[in-house]
Amino acid sequence: MTAKFKANSNLSLAQKYNPLELENEVRAFWEKNKTLKTISEYREKNNKKTLGYVEGPPTLNGIPHVGHARGRVIKDFHFRLKTMQNYAVSFWAGWDTQGLPVELEVEKTLGAKNKKELIEKVGEERFVEECKKSIMKYHRLWVEADTLLGMFIDHDKAYFTHQDRYIEREWQYLRRAWEQNMLGEGHYVVAYCPHCQTSLSNAEVGLGYKEVEDPSMYFKFKICGKESDFFVVWTTMPFTLITDLIIGVNPNEDYSRVKVGSETWILAKARVEPIMQELEIDNFKIDETLKGKDLVGTKYDYPFKDLIPKQAELDQHPLIHSVVAEDFVDVTTATGIVHLAPANGEDDYAAAQKRDLPMFAPFDEQALFSEDAGKFSGYFVRKTDSMVVEELKDRGLLLKIGTVKHEYPTCWRSHHKLVWLARREYFIWTNKINDKVMEAAQKVKYFYDSPKNRFFSFLKEGKPWCISRDRVWGSPLPIWVCEKCGEKTLVASKKELREKALEFPNHDFELHKPWIDRIVLKCDKCGGRMIRESFVLDVWHNSGASPYARFTDQEFKELVPTHFLTEAVDQTRGWANSLLLEHIIYTGKPEAPYQEFLFQGFVLDAKGRKMSKSLGNVLEINKLLHERSADITRFYFMWKCSPIDSMNFDPNELKGRPYQVLSTLYYLHNFFMQNAKYDNFDPKKHTLQWAIKEDALNPPDMWLLSKLQGVVREFTVMAEECEFNSALSKLEDFIVNILSREYVPMIRKDLWSDDPETLNRRLAVYSTLWYSLKTLVLLSNPATPYLSEALFQTVYKLMDDSL
Ligand SMILES: [Zn+2]
Ligand SMILES: [Zn+2]
Structure with a gap:
């Protein structure tokens, strides 16, 4: 990054381009100089505009792999690009730390078959502690991945979705829904995962279609x-x-x-x-x-x-x-x-409702057939x-x-076949605001049509959102019900809980099960005891609350709607959806909490297969980056194909063209430095203006500079339009073909002489190279920040301390 900050660099330009070594040195340089902090502080004070950003929080339930890295590289590219354009961006980290994915990971670690067995074995308190341990274990790996990748995301300002402060603010969305009569209890046919022992939302169902045998x-x-x-x-x-x-x-x-x-x-x-x-x-x-x-x-x-x-x-x-x-x-x-x-299918249920048929839903809380199912009672539905x-x-x-x-829907987390069951759940009646949702979605820029269409066709379904989950580690549903008169109340802060409590077991409590379940409130209507509905919230509600929950009121006002967000294309049903719904409920306006949303394609293995544990083809990003260059990996991610295409990630390809482009840029600098130093080139004095005045520029220089102008223009437009692969191809072509293969041979013999008579000609060549190479270093900074930083410090800063 090239903001003005004090350099105290021990970096030097080695003879040989050794990217791993170079990146280690630059990383140490960034750490020592607190570069990210310096830039952020500088940009907060000096910017032409602030752009809101809210991090799509990765779930801390596993080791980051190359599939995750693609999105992170694009996010960082965008941040660096905008920062260089003098925008201040709230590029602050965030982590999804609750919900099924985390619980299932802990179930596995503790060796339990399912939720029921786990809770019987260890109890809720220990379970929650284990969840916290588990997320912090993965947090370290994710921070390491970001550090290796050279991400300039601010980890000091990270949010975690399980923190009380976050949950209290998440509850404000529910309060709004409650006030608008959009949140309530209903019997409805919902998808149910027999393994996870909870229902899933309509959006989650779409995340796990698989070919199964029935x-x-x-x-x-x-x-x-x-x-x-x-x-x-x-x-x-x-x-x-x-x-x-x-x-x-x-x-x-x-x-x-x-x-x-x-x-x-x-x-x-x-x-x-x-x-x-x-x-x-x-x-x-x-x-x-x-x-x-x-x-x-x-x-x-x-x-x-x-x-x-x-x-x-x-x-x-x-x-x-x-x-x-x-x-x-x-x-x-x-x-x-x-x-x-009707108790086992959505269409069936609707057909029965239409005709006012009595409901026959003979299931108990665990989705086993109840007494009413006669001979079949006590069995899990599919077992019969x-x-x-x-x-x-x-x-x-x-x-x-x-x-x-x-093709049949399976659980997106545990991959078990789902069943449809009529159950008592809590819903946000998002079907009531579908017009607003569609209107809001229309105003967003998606860059490409295919993911946009996918998003819209999902949104059009406009089904009610089942937000209750029969699990443990999640934001609790803050609804209490009176044992005596059935009155319900929604409480959306710790303060309110204290005020309304009849029984308050602990002064120091956190907003999680089992502690929150011990709070008994007093019924306003009859004075009776109110007990919390034991549900937790859909994890997508949790992360979808981030625009309000992760900021302060003031920041929310300034930074939302956010500017540019990007996530994988499956988030059309996930985060992009819940962000949109919750924001409309919160504001009451047909407005999305983001202005632009780029949906990225998935990353597959070299042969085009999905990466999975069972195939053993998952590439952990940290392992990869201990052996391979982050710059080259970053370049490869953005250069190989369009961001919306599925990408076949082949580590062998890193050594090919991507390496060639970066090393060419590096050696061009070596070539420049060796010659320019010899002739005492001074960039402050020997500028392009100087060369023009001295009439020392030749046709090859003019040709190169006009080509460069075209590349800058096209690169900028393409980068803004998320055509990253085309933008980087322009750079590639300029570095490898135009500059290295064509221009350098044309001017080489001008540099052979050391005749003082032709010194001005040589200095004019250096000024052309200086200007062109510096422009390239700046352009490539969002994609390959290590190399750019190294060249900037060892060439440009070294020769011109006013930079
Ligand atoms: Zn499941
Ligand atoms: Zn009551």
Whole structure:
């Protein structure tokens, strides 16, 4: 960085470009001179404008790898670029330290199978302590990675999402939502991870689609009052027959009655042939075709009334176990008839709500079937798949059981298959503000269309946000409920808690379970005892609160909306989304907390495979940077491809072109220094203006300088537009081709002579080189800060102490 600061440098320009050595020296130089601090302080006082930045906090649950480094390099590039343009940027670190990812890491360390086992084993207090230990362990590794990468992010001003101060400010978002009637309790079908034993938000569901194997089951439901007429249905989730309440057809499509032996089967006309083939039935005949709507109201004989007494009761309801019409039923797949289990599916739930059907959700708190599920009670839902298959077989209703591979949502953290369950949860009713959300999102600059479209199509879904989690290590949901009258209250600060407390076990307490659960409040309405809802908050709510929670009120006013943020493209469903929603709730305005958002592509291994522990191809960034140059790695990240493309990271490529570009820049300086020193070149005296006045510039110099002007212009525009790869290609071309391969050979023989007569000509060449190389060093500083700093200190500062 080239702000004016006192240099007391022991750096020198070695003969050989040895990047690792050079970077160690520069790092020591930065530390000794407190360069980052000096620059920040200088920029705070001297700037043309302040640009807000809030760090997308990495989760401290694992070792940083090259996938993380790409984003960090881009962030640092942007910071350095803007700082050089005289902006002050609040480039302060931040860490995501709570939630499932951290808990699962601790579960692993402590050798527990799941949450329940863990809490039984160690208790909540010890669990929380272990979470804190775990995050600090990873914090050290992340700080090391930032230091090695040469990131100028301010770690002294870092925020941690588990700190009380942060949580109290996060709660202010909830207070706003509460005041606007946008936060409340609801029974709703939510995605549930059986391993993590908690529900997930809609956004989280989208983070973990994977190809999985499931049962593929064809079965039939007998039509009531007919001896041998059946509906044919297909499902991949046999367990949902336990909560089956209705079956759906598409009202406007054709359905056929098909003679199969002595039976009549009903299914979508378009599906008769393929299904018969699938079931290996050659002998069948279409009897009659009718519209879906003609089937509506037909009752079917729910097969498990004897096993589930509650279902026998429900069967009395005229609509339960009958055919309903739904436009979402697709007749181009399966049988064109779907069975609907409102407690286990979102569409199913909506269909039941529309018809005012009684809810049948026989699950307990741990997502096991409850008493109401009769024979199936006590089992985890998916565990009953095979039981259901057996029961259908016994009743002669099973047509075929096989397996199917399909894309199915899995837990983004533990990779277990999710199930949908009707549960009592807390929601922010973000569906109510969807217009504002879309309007706010429109105003943001995304640089590229494809991630923008991805973001918008997700936002358009506009579903309510399930924010409650049945976990331990997270920001607590600050809602207390009266045991006596059911009154609810939201408390959003420690001070308020103290004032309202009936029982306050500890003066020195932190805003976490289990301590916060011991606080009993007094009910305003009836004086009764109020107990906290034991949920913690979705970790995405936690990090999405950062614009308000990490700053002071004053900083929030000055720095938000922030200027430029960048994260990986999966954050369309993660942080970019929660930031947006929370900011709109907080301000009430259709405005995003960021003006620009660059979504980056993922980093893959050299062969284009996802990096994963199981493949053993994860490249830890610290290990890499102990052996490889940070500058060259940084250059490679930004130069190899567009920031939105997936990048195949191949360490062998670092030695190729990226090394060549940087070493050429280095050796050009060596070449310049050797010659310029010999002729006593003085940059303060022998400026370009001087050379022009002396008429000492030749056509090659003019050509080089005009090329340089073009490069500066294009580089700047491209860097601003996040076309980093194109910007660096311009630099590459100028350094390697224009300057080194073309210009230097043209002027070399001018430098061979030591004739005093031609001294002015030589000095003019030096002034051209001085000006061009210095410009290159400044341009490349955001990408390769070590080399730039080293050259700046050992060449430019050395020769011109006014810099
Ligand atoms: Zn999970
Ligand atoms: Zn009360």
